[in-house]
Amino acid sequence: MNDADNALNAIEYAGGVIAVDSGFTRPQMAACYLLEGDGEVAVIETGTNASVPRIEGVLAARGWQPEQVRYVILTHVHLDHAGGAGTLMQRMPQATLLVHPRGARHMVDPSRLEAGVRAVYGDEVYDRDYGTLVPVPEARVRAMDDGERVELGGRELLFRDSPGHAKHHFCVWDEATRGWFTGDTFGLSYRELDTAAGPFIFPTTTPVQFDPEALHASIEMLMASDPQYMYLTHFGRVGDLDRLAADLHARVDQFVAIADRRVGDDPELRGEAMRADMYEALREATTAHGVRLQADDFRQVVWGDIVLNVQGLEFWLDHRD
Numbered sequence: 001m002n003d004a005d006n007a008l009n010a011i012e013y014a015g016g017v018i019a020v021d022s023g024f025t026r027p028q029m030a031a032c033y034l035l036e037g038d039g040e041v042a043v044i045e046t047g048t049n050a051s052v053p054r055i056e057g058v059l060a061a062r063g064w065q066p067e068q069v070r071y072v073i074l075t076h077v078h079l080d081h082a083g084g085a086g087t088l089m090q091r092m093p094q095a096t097l098l099v100h101p102r103g104a105r106h107m108v109d110p111s112r113l114e115a116g117v118r119a120v121y122g123d124e125v126y127d128r129d130y131g132t133l134v135p136v137p138e139a140r141v142r143a144m145d146d147g148e149r150v151e152l153g154g155r156e157l158l159f160r161d162s163p164g165h166a167k168h169h170f171c172v173w174d175e176a177t178r179g180w181f182t183g184d185t186f187g188l189s190y191r192e193l194d195t196a197a198g199p200f201i202f203p204t205t206t207p208v209q210f211d212p213e214a215l216h217a218s219i220e221m222l223m224a225s226d227p228q229y230m231y232l233t234h235f236g237r238v239g240d241l242d243r244l245a246a247d248l249h250a251r252v253d254q255f256v257a258i259a260d261r262r263v264g265d266d267p268e269l270r271g272e273a274m275r276a277d278m279y280e281a282l283r284e285a286t287t288a289h290g291v292r293l294q295a296d297d298f299r300q301v302v303w304g305d306i307v308l309n310v311q312g313l314e315f316w317l318d319h320r321d
């Protein structure tokens, strides 16, 4: 990989935070982050196996040796975030993998994780997007409890349990930049939907652990630290957080209402109706935000998430008390 490729694949923010485009499904869809300390560096989110050479390329271009990667950190073990962890750990011999207590065993033995993802998405999507998951040796995995901290080359990272999108999810607070690495807890904000009014944001409710009450509480937990930035996996750094948090809360409720409206409907038919409702809701909200994309281009940006969000809402409808 040459420097021009690296420039295209990475965005440098202030304070030693670099977003690396993982290449998952399309450009600017999923990020991994480098967090640079004094003499050592962490990788937050690994993307998939196919993302590992991109991370290695940006590390090398910035002068980091593989031995200087002290931590590989996963916000949760969904495979767009963690699918490359085993491969990356093989390439970074001094790194410790930091993961939520509920996710740790799935990194040591990824067979159940793979089976679960195959069950939700099907073999065709699995084989195309993810490939073989490499186990991480147990001795190199550290489960991080709620409130634990680590030091990285002079900067301190705090780990906070953040359920709602998944029960195996934590967010990571970087005191140096007053920013949270939010994984999927603080929703999705694609740069294609930026306007003069700023970024647009909406929640991710993917299967199988969406919990709206927990998600509302986790968003509040993040906002309680008075953050300056959120580093979203999907995609990049956002500010203007009071507005975005209010929008996220409102859209969690809106998505729940889209599901509630279909209680008692034929399970064979309700998914299509919910996808249409969510598309209309997002089309209306982004238009009000000033987005002027043609319908086809807009659909390219949001449709994959609408499909997954509706799958998660249907699972939630079928399994809530």
Ligand SMILES: [Zn+2]
Binding pocket: 078, 080, 081, 183, 184, 233, 234
């Ligand atoms: Zn994700």
